[in-house]
Amino acid sequence: MAPSCWFFWALWLPMMLAVAAAKEQQGEGCSDSAKRCSNVTISHPFWLRHNELERACGVPDFEVTCFHNTTPVLRSSVPIGYGLSIIDIDYGQRSLRVADAGKLELLSNDCLPVWNTSAKVGASFMIAPDNLNLVLYRCTEAASAVAVARRDRELVRTRMKCGDGSEVLVRAGGRYGETGGYGGYEGCDAAVTPVLGAHGKANASDYERLINYGFLLTWKPPRGSKKTTRMFIIFGSLGGLAALTVFVFYLLHQRKRKRAVASDELMRSGSSMTSYSKDLELGGSPHIFTFEELEVATDGFSASRELGDGGFGTVYKGKLKDGRVVAVKRLYKNNYRRVEQFLNEVDILSRLLHQNLVILYGCTSRMSRDLLLVYEFIANGTVADHLHGSRSAERGLTWPLRLNIAIETAEALAYLHAVEIIHRDVKTTNILLDNSFHVKVADFGLSRLFPLEVTHVSTVPQGTPGYVDPVYHQCYKLTDKSDVYSFGVVLVELISSKPAVDMSRSHSEINLANMALNRIQNHEVVQLVDPELGYDTDPETKRTIDRVAEVAFQCLQMERDLRPSIKEVVEILTCVRDGDCRAKSMKKKASQKEDAHLLTEGLQFSPDTVIHRFDSRSTNHSVASNASGL
Known part of the structure; x- marks a missing residue:
């Protein structure tokens, strides 16, 4: 079996065992789908039982009852008192915020039968260290007067009184469980309850809100049976060791190959590409x-x-x-x-x-x-703001500025691709401008590293409508050519000043990419161009806009292999801006790639050559697919 196959089997085996252990823990016949009580989602390890007739489907500590179908209550907390109502659950952090709905009522009637440092909620939950102390004192009238006379600024009188006339005073502060500095007063009984406080601080005068806001519990993952746990440990260890071994060899091979490829590529790149390797900082902690x-x-x-x-x-x-x-x-x-x-x-x-x-x-x-x-902080807003947003009335983006924005954005993406990163969300709202209108590409939250010899990254649907590679919606595979497609949409926005999606446009042109393919294919670029750019009055502007439209046309091709790389886009756009494209170098590229007929000297409008080739196969299909890609 190939090493890559061993690697994926080694990864999958522990995951399959974990699923089996979860099923055993949950119980046969129980659904593992998430349920809701009010606005709280109840899912593993928590489980919801609406009534006593339903069978148990999980660990007792994590049982939740939907009280009156409106309030989720942690079942294991009910013996303590009124029970803890669940306000929200953070499954990523393994924490939940809870509150004792009956606490204020208990305070006013029975006085101080509240949560304290010895209270527990099952064996699986712990009071989080983020909580603060709220100390409650039940004091006789005389003791209250003495305490208040001390003018303790942290001690607050409440509206609650006990049946014997004693008052309830409160004070707050310190991490929960730390008792230093919170001694009692003579003639007063004390109890401590956890509260989250507000922004790291607790204001005792707002004790009702603090109690109602609740406090934070964390949990430990529930354990499976001993047999399942033992199997998981054995097979998981073997699988992990196999995966680690293969992965180490894989990384060593990748590093060696990447250095060789990057060195070769960057040596052959123009001056605009030479910063990629030297700009990469390995390590660095924020x-x-x-x-x-x-x-x-x-x-x-x-x-x-x-x-x-x-x-x-x-x-x-x-x-x-x-x-x-x-x-x-x-x-x-x-x-x-x-x-x-x-x-x-x-x-x-x-x-x-x-x-x-x-x-x-x-x-x-x-x-x-x-x-x-x-x-x-980038002060001058986004490209979208200036093209068709809040700052569009300023008309600050001349065509030369827009061409520079296109080049700098492509250079940033070329740098990312050179170090094996797909951006995944290229759009004009993620292209920021400084005060000199230089580009700062932002928002790498959807980025992922991908190895050079792997042709795609499989993932769930992501990205922004109007910019997403239409092939993505068919197979959910992203490549660097997906960024190229999104960049093609950005180029059309720079040419037209129109948003990528506009529901007020005609049905066939809601998607800007669809509109652009139609206009360029039918030699109607003039109908696409922002009239303010001088397309009809300045021959040089017309020449460069036509060439950029050609680049956009190729970037928006349905077939990914027909799109240029972002590095090629950088070279072509730089050539368009500087006006020094040499026919010899362009013809050489054309001979290497059948469909690369862009920017050849003497060519009046190169989409003809592209359209001729794609009439029956690609372009018409591309137009229809882009319309359905919303």
């Missing part, structure tokens, strides 16, 4: 910020500081203590992929350095209550 300092930097993540809202999080403008203005990306909660996405983006960005890529300054730790990324 600075770790605290949640609190980024909260201060963004004015409490104020809505007035929002810069944008994407598929994985919201971006805020902030200012650090050292004076740097930054963009802070706050990843959405309750997203099971957010930790993976967070680590992936940090890993990639911390190792890349290129003049046309945004710089990652740092991030919060993995254990932070929110996952945050801190980038350099």
